[in-house]
Amino acid sequence: MRLPLGQVLCLGKAAFPKQVFTVSRSAAFRENPICAVGGTLLSCSRHYQSQPTHGIGRFRHLAPKIVKKRKERVQMKEINPGTDYEYGDLNIEIIGYDMCLVEGYARFVHKLCQNLSVRVIGSYALPTKTTEVMVVQEVGNKMYMDAVLTTHQRVVQVRSLSATFAPILLEIMQSNQPEGVRLSVKEYTESDFKIRLKTRTELEDLMSQLSN
Amino acid sequence: MAVETWRRRGALWLPGIMAAPTRASWRLLGALCLQRPAIVSAALSPMEEVVARLMQQLETERSRLSDHEVRHQAEEEQLRHPKDRGDDLASSSVVLARDLEEVWEDRFQKAELSPRLTDADKNNDRTSLNRKLDSNLTLLVKQKVGDQELWLLPQMEWQSGETLRNTAERALVSFLGESLTGAKFLGNAPCGLYKYKYPRAISTEDSMGAKVFFFKALLQSSHLSKEESKADCVWVTKSEMEDYLKPEYLKQISRFVVDL
Numbered sequence: 377m378r379l380p381l382g383q384v385l386c387l388g389k390a391a392f393p394k395q396v397f398t399v400s401r402s403a404a405f406r407e408n409p410i411c412a413v414g415g416t417l418l419s420c421s422r423h424y425q426s427q428p429t430h431g432i433g434r435f436r437h438l439a440p441k442i443v444k445k446r447k448e449r450v451q452m453k454e455i456n457p458g459t460d461y462e463y464g465d466l467n468i469e470i471i472g473y474d475m476c477l478v479e480g481y482a483r484f485v486h487k488l489c490q491n492l493s494v495r496v497i498g499s500y501a502l503p504t505k506t507t508e509v510m511v512v513q514e515v516g517n518k519m520y521m522d523a524v525l526t527t528h529q530r531v532v533q534v535r536s537l538s539a540t541f542a543p544i545l546l547e548i549m550q551s552n553q554p555e556g557v558r559l560s561v562k563e564y565t566e567s568d569f570k571i572r573l574k575t576r577t578e579l580e581d582l583m584s585q586l587s588n
Numbered sequence: 589m590a591v592e593t594w595r596r597r598g599a600l601w602l603p604g605i606m607a608a609p610t611r612a613s614w615r616l617l618g619a620l621c622l623q624r625p626a627i628v629s630a631a632l633s634p635m636e637e638v639v640a641r642l643m644q645q646l647e648t649e650r651s652r653l654s655d656h657e658v659r660h661q662a663e664e665e666q667l668r669h670p671k672d673r674g675d676d677l678a679s680s681s682v683v684l685a686r687d688l689e690e691v692w693e694d695r696f697q698k699a700e701l702s703p704r705l706t707d708a709d710k711n712n713d714r715t716s717l718n719r720k721l722d723s724n725l726t727l728l729v730k731q732k733v734g735d736q737e738l739w740l741l742p743q744m745e746w747q748s749g750e751t752l753r754n755t756a757e758r759a760l761v762s763f764l765g766e767s768l769t770g771a772k773f774l775g776n777a778p779c780g781l782y783k784y785k786y787p788r789a790i791s792t793e794d795s796m797g798a799k800v801f802f803f804k805a806l807l808q809s810s811h812l813s814k815e816e817s818k819a820d821c822v823w824v825t826k827s828e829m830e831d832y833l834k835p836e837y838l839k840q841i842s843r844f845v846v847d848l
């Protein structure tokens with residue numbers, strides 16, 4: 377019966393096992409040159425690709441292939457209040473001059489809806505509008521610029537708000553409104569979606585030229 | 589719960605159509621909780637004021653210079669060390685940043701801020717809308733219920749064929765003479781319910797008691813034509829309601845009247 381390396385026939389004496397052990401150790405060294413004395417990696421025969429556990433975490437080849445195609449974001453379908461008495465998509469618009477107040481209030485409304493388990497579909501910002509306030513000079517007829525006002529607008533979109541809960545939500549939002557901020561709740565329409573998109577002037581020019 | 593809905597349905601049907609059962613039905617009333625929202629934000633508590641001041645100081649120290657301040661600094665530099673050029677800043681007709689600041693300071697000094705405590709506050713005139721600008725005011729009306737004159741939220745009897753919200757709107761029009769655009773109803777759903785049974789003497793088979801459904805509305809304009817009101821009406825905050833209302837009624841109402 378062949379004994380594997382490292383095992384020893386118990387023969388009673390302590391010295392004997394030690395001898396055999398050293399022999400086995402040196403044999404192991406020969407087989408595995410990586411842990412040779414010297415420290416640096418002497419051999420480059422790495423085993424990781426032929427290891428039985430190689431590729432153990434791979435799953436992408438099993439999942440269905442998704443082809444990402446570039447398309448315009450389609451409008452979400454609207455749910456009209458039916459017998460369930462729920463509103464469809466609602467836009468909660470927050471408009472004001474002071475950006476900190478507007479953004480803080482938008483954050484508050486978003487968190488409030490989440491905490492009250494009202495489904496929030498999205499929240500976005502509309503581009504800032506700059507208004508120049510011109511004042512007629514007291515002395516002459518010329519107008520000079522008095523102030524530059526920036527109007528900021530944030531929108532929180534909410535879906536299927538139940539009609540029994542809507543008055544409570546409205547009241548909470550209205551009573552927590554900061555000064556100088558306007559709140560407006562509207563139904564989401566196609567025109568609201570179109571406002572966010574930029575017009576392609578060159579395309580329109582070319583189209584008009586084609587049709588002419 | 590099923591018994592309640594059965595009873596309510598009993599009220600909607602005419603007595604002749606109903607089959608013989610002797611269940612009592614309740615009278616339905618629609619009431620209006622008209623609130624004038626706060627006009628001025630509530631004053632900060634001392635702790636809030638300290639924190640606000642600290643945050644303001646921190647933010648000013650950490651913030652960067654705005655366009656106006658950058659321009660101001662550049663102009664000050666130029667005035668201090670005028671370079672020998674043709675155009676001298678002091679003599680040219682360009683408006684300096686510091687001149688603008690002076691103009692703005694003047695305008696600020698001249699502006700008068702309206703006071704937080706109005707005359708109505710000092711006189712404690714409860715019929716005017718101009719008091720307690722930082723809290724919600726609710727309308728209370730003196731109405732005759734049964735044989736007693738009570739202070740209540742304005743209510744009217746429900747008539748078949750109209751929704752309960754229409755009842756509340758009728759109450760609004762009859763007590764204030766206000767057109768419907770003056771008050772904005774928050775929704776079609778009632779915000780509260782108060783039901784009471786009639787005392788033994790009055791209760792019959794048809795009417796065991798009454799149920800009052802409350803609807804909330806917010807007042808849009810802060811001015812009302814006072815001459816139109818036909819009954820005594822009073823605008824009170826939540827804490828002042830105790831002087832007018834009965835304790836059980838008050839308990840049910842304070843569940844939906846909110847005052848931050």
